[in-house]
Amino acid sequence: MKTITRQKPYEEILQQLKFCNRVFVVGCGTCATVLQTGGIEQVSELREKLQGSGLLITGSTVIPTACDEMTAASVSENEAAIQGANGILVMACALGVQRLNFYLDKAVLPALDTLFIGLEEHPGYYMEACAQCGQCILGYTAGICPVTACHKGLLNGPCGGTDKGKCEVDQERDCAFTLIYNRLKEQDRLDLMRHYHPPRNAQVVPRPRVKILEQKEMEQWV
Ligand code: SF4
Numbered sequence: 532m533k534t535i536t537r538q539k540p541y542e543e544i545l546q547q548l549k550f551c552n553r554v555f556v557v558g559c560g561t562c563a564t565v566l567q568t569g570g571i572e573q574v575s576e577l578r579e580k581l582q583g584s585g586l587l588i589t590g591s592t593v594i595p596t597a598c599d600e601m602t603a604a605s606v607s608e609n610e611a612a613i614q615g616a617n618g619i620l621v622m623a624c625a626l627g628v629q630r631l632n633f634y635l636d637k638a639v640l641p642a643l644d645t646l647f648i649g650l651e652e653h654p655g656y657y658m659e660a661c662a663q664c665g666q667c668i669l670g671y672t673a674g675i676c677p678v679t680a681c682h683k684g685l686l687n688g689p690c691g692g693t694d695k696g697k698c699e700v701d702q703e704r705d706c707a708f709t710l711i712y713n714r715l716k717e718q719d720r721l722d723l724m725r726h727y728h729p730p731r732n733a734q735v736v737p738r739p740r741v742k743i744l745e746q747k748e749m750e751q752w753v
């Protein structure tokens with residue numbers, strides 16, 4: 532499972548950096564390295580490009596996993612170079628950006644767009660598998676998520692456009708409900724195609740969603 536990112540257009544990166552002239556660049560040694568959007572090479576390339584655009588680079592680092600709490604150690608190790616910058620440019624997913632923002636008072640700016648959480652189906656091929664909807668129905672859909680597999684995110688069967696099992700939006704792809712039907716049939720659970728999923732009331736979901744571990748749940752990790 533990886534967070535899928537892509538680099539923002541260079542013009543947009545420059546636009547974000549408009550107010551500053553000294554930049555510290557941060558990459559991520561996990562997802563962004565695998566995706567080649569924020570590893571050592573990409574950080575080095577972006578550094579050179581920014582210098583070519585007249586910006587002073589005070590330093591750079593590739594944090595092992597930019598979204599986790601070990602980021603605090605990297606921030607301390609690079610304190611002088613970070614303090615010398617007036618903008619921190621992050622080549623990591625939005626979680627990495629927010630993790631750095633948590634530790635720093637300075638402007639922390641994303642160099643990447645975060646697209647989705649992807650499941651690696653075969654080497655180098657990542658498929659969006661879950662949109663964290665908060666009400667999982669995989670148990671009724673043979674393990675295929677209609678929220679991500681259907682272009683319209685439908686829950687209760689196909690739209691009227693399904694054609695010979697293909698999706699009306701993308702003829703190259705099977706309709707999500709063709710996949711679900713076939714899989715349920717194999718499992719002799721076709722009755723689940725009739726199961727009704729009521730619409731979610733998104734208005735009553737408080738944001739941001741929070742999960743607080745109980746003391747005993749915390750203790751198992753100590
Ligand atoms: S239904 Fe789909 S989007 Fe919702 S939690 Fe399950 S896998 Fe994730």
Ligand code: SF4
Nearest residue numbers: 681690698699706707
């Ligand atoms: S054809 Fe199927 S996958 Fe495509 S939008 Fe309609 S229901 Fe969703």
